Amino acid sequence: MDVHDVTIGLDFGTSTVKVVVTDASLEQSLAVPLCATDTFDAYLLPSRVYERGVEPNLASDERAYSLVGGTVVHRDLKLGLLGHPDSLAHRERVVAFFALVLRSVRAWLFKRNASVYRRARIAWRVAIGLPSTTVLNNVMAPLLQRMVCAAWHVAGQRGRLRPGECAGRCTTT
Numbered sequence: 001m002d003v004h005d006v007t008i009g010l011d012f013g014t015s016t017v018k019v020v021v022t023d024a025s026l027e028q029s030l031a032v033p034l035c036a037t038d039t040f041d042a043y044l045l046p047s048r049v050y051e052r053g054v055e056p057n058l059a060s061d062e063r064a065y066s067l068v069g070g071t072v073v074h075r076d077l078k079l080g081l082l083g084h085p086d087s088l089a090h091r092e093r094v095v096a097f098f099a100l101v102l103r104s105v106r107a108w109l110f111k112r113n114a115s116v117y118r119r120a121r122i123a124w125r126v127a128i129g130l131p132s133t134t135v136l137n138n139v140m141a142p143l144l145q146r147m148v149c150a151a152w153h154v155a156g157q158r159g160r161l162r163p164g165e166c167a168g169r170c171t172t173t
Helices: 077-083 088-112 141-155 163-170
Strands: 003-012 016-023 028-031 049-052 064-066 072-074 121-128
Touching: 003 088, 016 088, 049 088, 064 088, 064 163, 077 088, 077 141, 088 141, 088 163, 121 141, 141 163
Parallel strands: 003 121
Antiparallel strands: 003 016, 016 028, 049 064, 049 072
């Protein structure tokens, strides 16, 4: 069985996220199209997450996060997290956003390279991009790394991404 070292690189910007997938075993890096368009914009996903089912009289299990639409849109994910790093609500939204992005990236990769990964074992890594001048001294680096780790676990769950599921992962240190 082939083993592939695959790294998902997330560039989490204030307005958009960009993703590059690198398979070291294939010596290949690919920019991931995250939106359904044939332009450069396909590689720039707005940094926002939607929440569905927050209307009154809906059961809590009907609530879910989405990248494509919902009742409430949560913008400024990065700025919200940077401004309120202890806020569970901000952490939860970032985890949900990252989890949905990771799901999309893995689905795209498996669809694009089905023959390569069908019988392969994959050693996954996720790297979050930080400004190069502050990587070593960035106090936000550990928080963002925890958010990505939590998102990885949430992304692996089946079904809708529900708010409570994301929040439970945000509290770990």
